[in-house]
Amino acid sequence: MKKNKINIDKLIYLDQRIVVNEFQQKTSIIKRDKDYTLWVDINNIKPVDLYCYLQARFGKPNGMQSLFREYDSSNLIHWDYTFDYEGYRITIMCMTYRIEIHKSIDFQDQKYAKDEFIKDLKDDFRNYGKKISTFRTKVETWHLFINPFKRIKTAIDSNFVELDNLKINEIKYPEFNKFNNRTKKEMSIAGEKFSKANTLGINISLTLPIYAEAFINFLIFTLAKVNAYENKEDYESFIRSPINERMRNLHLKCKHFHCAVDYNNNEACKEFQSIMNIRNEMLHGNVNPNTNHFDTVYFDDRTPLFAKFTDLAFDSYLASQTGIEYHTLLTRYESIQNFISYVLTCLELNAAKQIMDMLDEPYPGWNPKTKRLGKLFADKAIDFQIDIGKKIKIIN
Template identity: 35%
Template sequence: MENYFLGLEAVHPSCLAKIITGDKLPKKAIIWEFTNEIKPIDLYCYLQVKYGSPNGLQNFLRNDSSDNLIHWEWSLAGQFGIVSIQGHNFRTEVHLIGEHDGKGLTLEDFIQQIKADFKNHGKSMKSVRVELEKWTRFLNPYHRINSVVAKNIKSLNSLDVKVDEDRELVKFHEENLPKLEENWKYVRDKYDNAIGITFGLRSMLPVLAESFINLIIFVLAKPEIKKNERLLQNTIRQQIDIRVQSLHLNCIGFTRPIDYTDDVCKKFHTLMNERNDLLHGNVEVNKLKIGEVYFKGKVPVFVGYEDMWQSAMGISLSSVKYNTIFDDHAVVTNFIEFILDHLSKDLKEQVQYIMTNSELGYNPANGRLGSLFSDNIADFRVSVNEA
């Protein structure tokens, strides 16, 4: 129907409640969904300009936060009943309540009529949009790395690596012979996974700590550093030990300097140096050696015999330092807690909250940092029964 959706009128919420709960309005409904055929921000500004603030009942049911299933709703009255327009997390919904069925109305009509009317309200829509706060959504690198580390630690634990017991399974004992091939496959698969996970963790643990330090600087850098891009980049690009020892100088909230001679920092620094050798593929024989052997011409003369286990699994386990990976994880977590303990109580709590958010928001207009949305994503659908 031509321009039906342009002739709608806003309804006072009290009247709307009476209409919806009364006996005169048929309990029939049609629900349309669309995503970006009309951008949600354009639709919001248009409805705000044409009908004032959102007046739908859902506005009174929402929490005073961004953690809602329905964020805004306009309810409008027309010839055939109520048209409610709702902004959800993943779509816009249009609910037609009343006698709309059989009137030839379509979602395409709604979209075309609204978009065609933009030209009549463009200037006012722009004014509404300017009044909205613009936030840049970005992923929290610390949270992302920490989540991967936690999942890998859990996976490594679930493999139930028990070197002494697994080694016994593949020894050439008489009782092992019937299942020796099967046991070797079981052990090989388990340890291939363990070695791969450990190698990944070995690479990520120092990055986890470094991402934490960079997050601290991003969140707590002093105003004169934050507003000067060159100063900020210079602060972030310093060597990790300099960054740590300068936190109390470059950031707010630190009650005392970081003592980098503390054993917690010494262990962390050792971990960082090992990471550099690993990532850069440094060839340092003393750090990479796995044993010694003598030769008489082309005849090897072993210093000592190794069993097949040591050649197949032991060397690989040693190369990724499997035996210390859980201790190294503790080194990083202890280091992070050590830094947090140097913050004032209120800022420590704020930073800890930020650390738990996978997504953050940044307001470039005023430099504010915020948690915009819950990490719990939810959606729902309304089932409409035919009368």
């Protein structure tokens, strides 16, 4: 007769040696109903709560996959438990994206049985509340956050690709002595490209110094001798000080610097400061005809005297790129990379390597208790569905 639900009080935690032996022998004494049904759950129970409950009630994971897992966070299956249930086997395993419950038990209503099983487990948490709380004290808390340095770098690189694809420098000056519909269409296309290039160029120009400042602030957050949690006022004062001040004080305020940053004399630092100055001019919308002029025209009273015949419309397109040309921006980008490289050479070798690894991590973890940064997961998560070798009915 098909069952209605699982009685969680009858779950028996197996010695892992039994689990291994049954796997090796593929023993036939284990009860199996005709259909193999896989229950999948994503939103009805928190994996951390279920894990702590199973640890508190039964002990360490005893499933087969627990023997194969590497001592890191990049496993296909992170933990699994195998139980005896009236001669049947029930395995609960946690993947990266879901909980899977494997068993060979027929139920009158599989969806109902699954929902009741999870509900009963959650209701049983209160019976092990003290043990669960004790175990939770051993569990580390890590907050995933967005690395501003990596995010800004990704945006800059994307903008550079878009800008390069526009091929602005390959747009030819129109032949206005042969002005026709074709020329008009070419001018329209050129205008759209220059408009897009102008937007991208301004974005890159304004963002490059922010990219460098994100690097500086990442260093301070990671290496500061007094962090924001110990002395907020001192930390905030340092992080908000002018760039040149911050750079000169890095070796005094932060750990693992084997020498001071020679901000006033190093060429990479000088170039970076120049880029900061350009950014400030743009940021404040300063008007400067001396640096932004693109042509000269003479007037005798109200009579224009041209030095050469040009097309003001097309020349204005060209002028929109002044100071934000692709190669100009690329040179500034390289200058900032040189600046970052120079500052890293002022760090002790091991510290520099760790900082470089963390800078490249888009979603690092932060442990608020130990004040540690960490890379919690591999760059790519792998997922799969176990093939049991027979038709499987999956209940979500």
